[in-house]
Each structure stands twice: as C-alpha cells, then as structure tokens.
Amino acid sequence: MEDRVSEPSLVLVFSGKRKSGKDYVTELIQQRLGPDVCCILRLSGPLKEQYAQEHGLDLDQLMGPGPYKEQYRADMIHWGESRRRQDPGFFCRLASRGACQPVWVGERGSCCCDVILQTAELCSVIGQLVSDARRLSDLQWFQAEFPQQTQSVRVQSSEKTRSQRGWSFTAGVDDAESECGLDNGVEFDWIVINEADAPSLDEQLRPILQLTEEAASTSSVNQS
Numbered sequence: 001m002e003d004r005v006s007e008p009s010l011v012l013v014f015s016g017k018r019k020s021g022k023d024y025v026t027e028l029i030q031q032r033l034g035p036d037v038c039c040i041l042r043l044s045g046p047l048k049e050q051y052a053q054e055h056g057l058d059l060d061q062l063m064g065p066g067p068y069k070e071q072y073r074a075d076m077i078h079w080g081e082s083r084r085r086q087d088p089g090f091f092c093r094l095a096s097r098g099a100c101q102p103v104w105v106g107e108r109g110s111c112c113c114d115v116i117l118q119t120a121e122l123c124s125v126i127g128q129l130v131s132d133a134r135r136l137s138d139l140q141w142f143q144a145e146f147p148q149q150t151q152s153v154r155v156q157s158s159e160k161t162r163s164q165r166g167w168s169f170t171a172g173v174d175d176a177e178s179e180c181g182l183d184n185g186v187e188f189d190w191i192v193i194n195e196a197d198a199p200s201l202d203e204q205l206r207p208i209l210q211l212t213e214e215a216a217s218t219s220s221v222n223q224s
C-alpha cells in the first residue's frame with residue numbers, strides 16, 4: 001500500500017463487546033511494550049473524526065469512554081455502515097494509514113506515532129494493536145492485508161462486569177452487527193478474560209507480549 005512506509009511485524013486485532021475492556025487491555029499492552037514498539041489503531045478514530053466534523057460534535061468527548069459517545073452511538077453505527085456498504089475496508093484503510101502518518105492522529109495520542117514519529121521516514125513501529133474490530137469484514141481486511149502478521153484477540157467480560165463499568169442493554173446497538181458481528185464463526189487466536197476473578201491480565205497477556213518480543217527480534221534481524 002503506497003501510503004504505508006513500513007510493514008508492521010505483528011498486527012493484533014482486538015474485538016469484544018462494549019465495556020469488555022478493549023481500550024483498557026490494548027493500552028495496558030502498549031504501556032508494557034512502550035510506544036516505540038507498538039501503536040494502537042482505532043477503526044472508530046477516522047469514523048468519529050468525520051462524523052464529528054459533519055455533525056459539529058466534540059471529537060475529544062466522542063473518543064473518550066464517557067456517556068457522550070453513547071448518545072450518538074446508534075446514529076454513528078448507521079452512518080458508518082453506509083460508508084462500509086460502499087467500501088468495507090474504508091475505515092481499516094484510513095486507520096492503518098494513520099499508523100505512519102501522524103497528521104490525522106493529531107494531539108489525541110491514540111497512536112504512538114504522533115509522539116515518536118515526527119516524519120514518516122522514522123517509522124519503526126513493530127506491532128500494531130487494532131483495538132476495535134467489530135465486523136467480519138474488519139478482521140478479513142487485516143488478514144488479507146497482513147496475512148503473516150495478523151492475529152485475532154477477543155476480550156471477554158460478563159454482562160454483570162460490563163454493567164459495573166456503565167453498560168446497559170440498548171436495542172439497536174447491542175443486538176446489531178456492530179456488537180454481534182464477531183460473535184459466531186470466528187476462531188480467535190487468543191481470548192482474554194477481563195474479569196476480577198480471572199487470572200491477572202499480566203498473566204493472560206504474557207504469551208501475547210512474548211509474540212511481540214519475537215516479532216521485534218525478527219524485525220531487527222531482518223534490518224541488520
């Protein structure tokens with residue numbers, strides 16, 4: 001792809017119900033690995049950016065975990081679906097371009113690239129964490145684009161735990177493709193149970209962190 005200056009060695013595509021902890025887990029991995037090693041891509045980033053622009057909304061609040069985005073979620077889903085119908089890879093491509101082009105990532109810090117990479121030539125990111133795959137087409141896009149590097153990760157939490165984090169069932173959202181598109185028919189490479197009574201996240205994430213270390217060493221061997 002001409003907009004990308006270097007290929008990541010590993011692409012971890014995360015999915016999970018809302019309030020399962022996708023952002024929490026991907027941010028934890030990024031903290032452990034450091035922003036020079038991996039960056040977080042949010043497919044909802046370019047979607048929210050364009051939606052906010054067209055509707056005159058506060059993008060920072062739309063990007064945050066608070067109740068603001070919930071007011072617009074159902075409409076954002078419809079808006080995004082009309083784009084995806086024309087081009088299923090539309091948001092994947094935009095988010096992926098952001099990985100090495102700090103411009104659209106801006107000051108929000110959703111990707112390390114705006115901190116570490118001042119120019120595209122300096123791009124040395126080894127792992128990409130895609131925090132919010134929702135549809136089979138999202139996962140398929142990364143699998144087609146990075147067939148060797150892509151692994152899927154499902155974050156799971158019970159409804160009780162998600163409720164404690166602010167979730168309540170909303171018809172038209174929780175029964176729609178945005179939340180259910182990856183419920184069946186996908187064999188995830190990794191499943192992370194994000195619950196207080198599950199093994200600690202550090203323990204569960206160890207093999208995933210190990211993958212990134214292996215990818216980093218392969219990448220440095222290839223570069224030398």
Ligand SMILES: Nc1ncnc2c1ncn2[C@@H]1O[C@H](COP(=O)(O)OP(=O)(O)O)[C@@H](O)[C@H]1O
Binds near residue numbers: 023025201
């Ligand atoms: N293991 C955890 N420990 C503490 N708080 C958590 C944990 N997992 C998620 N949270 C909190 O729950 C809320 C929802 O998590 P978030 O990562 O935003 O979910 P998602 O991105 O899947 O909608 C956030 O406020 C987050 O900080």
Ligand SMILES: C[C@@](O)(CCOP(=O)(O)OP(=O)(O)O)CC(=O)O
Binds near residue numbers: 018022044063069073
């Ligand atoms: C319209 C959306 O992109 C909104 C997604 O917003 P977030 O990714 O912030 O949602 P959660 O982290 O699950 O709470 C959903 C879609 O169908 O594309």
